Amino acid sequence: MIKKVDDSKNKLSLSELIDTTGFVEHVSVDCIIFGFNKNELKVLLLKYHELERWSVPGGFVFKNESLDDAAARTLYERTHLENLFLQQFYTFGDVERTDQNNPHRELLKSRNISVDANHWIYQRFISTAYFALIDFTISHTFPDTFNETCAWFSVDELPKMAFDHDVVIKKGLDFLRKNLDYNIVGSNLLPEKFTMKELQTLYETILDEKFRRNNFQRKILSLNILQRLEKLYTGSANKAPYLYKFLNK
The missing domain is CATH 3.90.79.10 (Nucleoside Triphosphate Pyrophosphohydrolase)
Structure with a gap:
């Protein structure tokens, strides 16, 4: 720092x-x-x-x-x-x-x-x-x-x-x-807690490239940089996405 x-x-x-x-x-x-x-x-x-x-x-x-x-x-x-x-x-x-x-x-x-x-x-x-x-x-x-x-x-x-x-x-x-x-791990481009979709949107914006949801999630999880948290309930319970945070933050 x-x-x-x-x-x-x-x-x-x-x-x-x-x-x-x-x-x-x-x-x-x-x-x-x-x-x-x-x-x-x-x-x-x-x-x-x-x-x-x-x-x-x-x-x-x-x-x-x-x-x-x-x-x-x-x-x-x-x-x-x-x-x-x-x-x-x-x-x-x-x-x-x-x-x-x-x-x-x-x-x-x-x-x-x-x-x-x-x-x-x-x-x-x-x-x-x-x-x-x-x-x-x-x-x-x-x-x-x-x-x-x-x-x-x-x-x-x-x-x-x-x-x-x-x-x-x-x-x-x-x-x-x-x-x-x-x-991306040490950045402040996202809030402390975010969804996988928000992270994918950020990647797509910076790289100017679109990703398939499943492929992106598999790639990111393989990096071991995320901690999965509680679900984000804003509507239907069965569609609520998980929240994540970076491990070092």
Whole structure:
């Protein structure tokens, strides 16, 4: 579990952020936050001030902190989400990635902040990406210097993205799909107690694939990740489905 972040630690204005020598130059972290709502997989995005571009939560790494701590800190500063299980899944280092839809020049210009053309903020960044699966209802907005809006978007209908963050999201989704059996156990995409049908719907939504009920149930039960609980009585007693919970929760 990522540790709780101090709300007042390392808070900087935009000018201080650009001028500081406290960051590891050319290194950043990005956080892909997935949520599930109304049978739709969504991703949490942030909108830049004055610009019609969106990004995943992320930021720079202080010289005195680890990548894990940087990911937890920047996520909290930008969304107020904390104590999430953030899993590192990929490092992005394409030579041209910083030149793609880079909003920094426009953002600084709109604030009348001038920096040297060779400043590190304009140069290539190596970004380590994390992802988390959370309860859709627990997110809160917390705009900071860079961002004014925090909102959920369907992974299939992304807005205009900054940098290469559409690629980052796609890579995160690919990783989730390939490792769903492992990641689903520690996620908060479902309530604590759920039916097999609800779990199947979640799998089908994330994988964009339909399953036969019996085959899906056989596969899931073979993973030994579920505990069967009482029945859910909402109608006919003989049709009441069993409730389940993940064994490690």
